[in-house]
Amino acid sequence: MVHVLEFDTEKDGVRSLTEEISDIVAKSGVQEGLCVIHTPHTTAGITITSKWDETDFADIKSEFRRLVPTRVDFYHQFDTPEDAAGHIKSVLAGCNMTLILHEGRLMLGSSQGIFFLEFDGPRRRQCYVSIVAEH
Amino acid sequence: MELEKYQNPMRENVYDVPGLCQAQCKKIEADSRMILTVPEIYELRRIIVTGCGDSYAAGLSMKTALEYLTGLPVEIVPAMQLARYEQRDTFGKPGSVLVLAVSNSGKVSRVAEAIERAGRFGALTLALTGNAECPLAKAAKRNVLLQIPAFSAGSGNGVRSYLVSMLSLLLTGIRIGEVKLRYMMSDSQMYRDEVARYAEEFEKKLEEIDSEMFRSARENMDKRSFEFLGSGGNYGSAWFGHAKILEATGDAASYNDMESWMHLNCFAKEIEGRFMMLFSNADGPDRSRAEEVLDVLGRMKGSLTVVTDSNETALPEKAERILIPRCRFDWMSPLLNYLPSALLAGYLSCMKGETYGRSGQKGWEAVGDIRLITGSRTEQKE
Numbered sequence: 001m002v003h004v005l006e007f008d009t010e011k012d013g014v015r016s017l018t019e020e021i022s023d024i025v026a027k028s029g030v031q032e033g034l035c036v037i038h039t040p041h042t043t044a045g046i047t048i049t050s051k052w053d054e055t056d057f058a059d060i061k062s063e064f065r066r067l068v069p070t071r072v073d074f075y076h077q078f079d080t081p082e083d084a085a086g087h088i089k090s091v092l093a094g095c096n097m098t099l100i101l102h103e104g105r106l107m108l109g110s111s112q113g114i115f116f117l118e119f120d121g122p123r124r125r126q127c128y129v130s131i132v133a134e135h
Numbered sequence: 136m137e138l139e140k141y142q143n144p145m146r147e148n149v150y151d152v153p154g155l156c157q158a159q160c161k162k163i164e165a166d167s168r169m170i171l172t173v174p175e176i177y178e179l180r181r182i183i184v185t186g187c188g189d190s191y192a193a194g195l196s197m198k199t200a201l202e203y204l205t206g207l208p209v210e211i212v213p214a215m216q217l218a219r220y221e222q223r224d225t226f227g228k229p230g231s232v233l234v235l236a237v238s239n240s241g242k243v244s245r246v247a248e249a250i251e252r253a254g255r256f257g258a259l260t261l262a263l264t265g266n267a268e269c270p271l272a273k274a275a276k277r278n279v280l281l282q283i284p285a286f287s288a289g290s291g292n293g294v295r296s297y298l299v300s301m302l303s304l305l306l307t308g309i310r311i312g313e314v315k316l317r318y319m320m321s322d323s324q325m326y327r328d329e330v331a332r333y334a335e336e337f338e339k340k341l342e343e344i345d346s347e348m349f350r351s352a353r354e355n356m357d358k359r360s361f362e363f364l365g366s367g368g369n370y371g372s373a374w375f376g377h378a379k380i381l382e383a384t385g386d387a388a389s390y391n392d393m394e395s396w397m398h399l400n401c402f403a404k405e406i407e408g409r410f411m412m413l414f415s416n417a418d419g420p421d422r423s424r425a426e427e428v429l430d431v432l433g434r435m436k437g438s439l440t441v442v443t444d445s446n447e448t449a450l451p452e453k454a455e456r457i458l459i460p461r462c463r464f465d466w467m468s469p470l471l472n473y474l475p476s477a478l479l480a481g482y483l484s485c486m487k488g489e490t491y492g493r494s495g496q497k498g499w500e501a502v503g504d505i506r507l508i509t510g511s512r513t514e515q516k517e
Contacts, residue, residue: 070316072177080314081173123321 043086045093051113145481196371241269376476
């Protein structure tokens with residue numbers, strides 16, 4: 001079964017998904033298996049990073065902007081320069097994630113959180129979550 | 136029904152406009168989206184819209200919209216001014232001025248001349264035309280081909296091509312603003328959706344508006360002068376309204392900005408024989424001045440009709456209110472608010488027994504030849 005998380009984002013926002021995904025895992029009752037997460041967007045990504053200090057998000061956003069500044073000379077002209085930059089940031093961050101599920105819990109480190117990265121926005125966004133039980 | 140006796144091509148064209156608006160919005164968007172590159176859009180510092188007749192009015196109607204959307208200064212320059220008088224220096228750095236030329240036929244000599252000259256002076260020139268092989272398309276650096284479906288009721292009265300001219304300018308503006316990141320792509324879609332919704336609402340209300348304009352035409356068929364007032368984008372609607380009267384009935388017709396009217400045209404001698412149409416929306420920036428002008432008009436003789444999107448706004452007792460659908464953006468309203476004036480002109484033409492453009496009438500033989508417009512000598516001097 002696929003669970004769909006829906007939420008609104010802010011421009012270039014970072015949103016934690018850790019609690020919602022942990023809830024889906026707990027409700028599934030699966031003890032051993034995998035948790036697959038996918039976001040069906042081309043100007044967004046999902047990642048794992050430290051959940052303790054929100055200034056980390058500012059650093060991450062800033063570095064993404066430094067690596068992929070919004071320029072007017074992208075080959076992709078159909079949309080906007082920001083959209084073209086968003087596509088590249090999305091490729092760098094990735095849209096998929098697979099986590100190990102053990103003894104009914106996600107095997108995340110104590111500092112790790114799951115985060116949605118918006119490279120456009122504000123937008124209505126989705127994340128798909130699927131729990132695969134080990135046979 | 137008595138109205139049926141006064142069927143006319145102008146009216147039939149009006150009824151086709153809302154559907155045409157919805158269909159053309161998608162088509163022009165798809166055809167024009169990539170016509171300017173992103174680097175070209177970022178080079179722009181100014182936009183000039185040029186044209187003749189209804190095409191010039193389309194520029195006036197969309198000036199405010201273009202400025203709002205693109206954040207660039209927009210000037211509507213008559214083709215003659217651009218072709219012969221505008222100075223080379225005003226074009227600045229090559230590629231910094233975008234000149235948009237609207238002409239459905241693309242055969243108007245002066246517009247082609249203007250666009251060629253602007254291009255020579257370094258402007259990025261874009262023709263919005265229905266004819267890929269026309270002189271305008273050949274003179275411009277880029278072209279968007281407008282494909283207005285043929286219409287059985289006949290064309291030539293400009294009601295449908297005027298809509299497409301405005302729409303092409305509006306969609307160009309939406310795209311420039313989007314690329315310049317003035318708003319999100321989802322906002323661009325919201326603007327385009329609003330065009331479609333506005334057209335849909337107009338379609339629902341058209342019969343009611345039609346009946347009112349028929350009644351208005353009957354009551355005003357003895358009028359000898361027709362004046363149209365509007366500010367902002369409605370200045371273009373006023374221009375279009377006066378043009379349709381001149382073409383359809385040959386009566387004296389004028390257009391004016393509300394402020395200018397209060398300074399000058401209010402002194403015109405013809406009052407009792409005058410029909411006045413004023414365009415103003417409830418939330419438009421012109422509202423307070425419109426109230427003052429309406430108060431004055433209410434205390435003068437003559438007929439007064441107000442095209443507005445609200446039942447709530449106070450009008451003088453004698454004024455006829457033509458209620459049109461409310462558009463979410465005041466600057467988008469001129470896209471369709473001209474339709475009542477076209478209905479009026481069509482009915483008056485029938486009721487007064489006038490042929491459109493005095494066709495074939497004695498005294499007007501010298502002006503009926505299209506070559507006066509399309510065969511005019513062009514010049515390319517400094």
